[in-house]
Amino acid sequence: MKGQSAEPQVEVRRSKRRRRTVSAYRDGGTVVVLLPASMDEAEEEHWVADMLSRLRRSETRRRSSARYSDEALAARCRDLSEAYLDGRAVPEGIRWVAPMRTRWASCTPGTATIRVSRRLRNVPSWVLDYVLVHELAHLLEPGHGADFWKWVDRYPKTERAIGYLEGLSAAANLDLDDELDGATGSDS
Structure with a gap:
């Protein structure tokens, strides 16, 4: 569809030192999601979707505030x-x-x-x-x-x-x- 961007490439990185926190950031065209190593696949799927949604909202707010500069x-x-x-x-x-x-x-x-x-x-x-x-x-x-x-x-x-x-x-x-x-x- 014209004007819509494709889903970004997602890279999941697990850490044994990470206990509860989940975070995400963009690295070029890839979204890197950092998860605790103990998380199961269902939790991973949930958190990846949640973090992608949060990034989109944050980026939309940034674009919106630029529109109102x-x-x-x-x-x-x-x-x-x-x-x-x-x-x-x-x-x-x-x-x-x-x-x-x-x-x-x-x-x-x-x-x-x-x-x-x-x-x-x-x-x-x-x-x-x-x-x-x-x-x-x-x-x-x-x-x-x-x-x-x-x-x-x-x-x-x-x-x-x-x-x-x-x-x-x-x-x-x-x-x-x-x-x-x-x-x-x-x-x-």
Whole structure:
């Protein structure tokens, strides 16, 4: 099947000194599983499968965190600025920060920097895109006036993303709704 990798080659190494612990690591294209010598075949089979699963999860988390690096965030901002803001919003810096108490993200127009709460790492991409467009629009219009919302409303999922964030705020008992006030651009 396209896009799926074949099962890795597995090498099992047994040790008489190893009593209870099991570990695994990659050595090139091979996964080396270290087991106690006293383990029977059924236990070996169980632990090899378990360690392969653990390695996959760990590697997926590492790939996922790379996807959400500051560099990936900057690249996403460039794409969104081109698509919805005529390429005019160009931040000097953008980075993930510890969860903010009262905001999903913030922009400092004077320094053209954007900070995004790590709380947003697990939201759907279209919600993160809305937040980024919102912050990028502050580089063009600092306040939340009608001109600001004209820029933000170019993003087609603005209203839907605002609803998602309101629900997320309510579910987590966060006080982040003030940031969404005037989201439709009708009053600011």
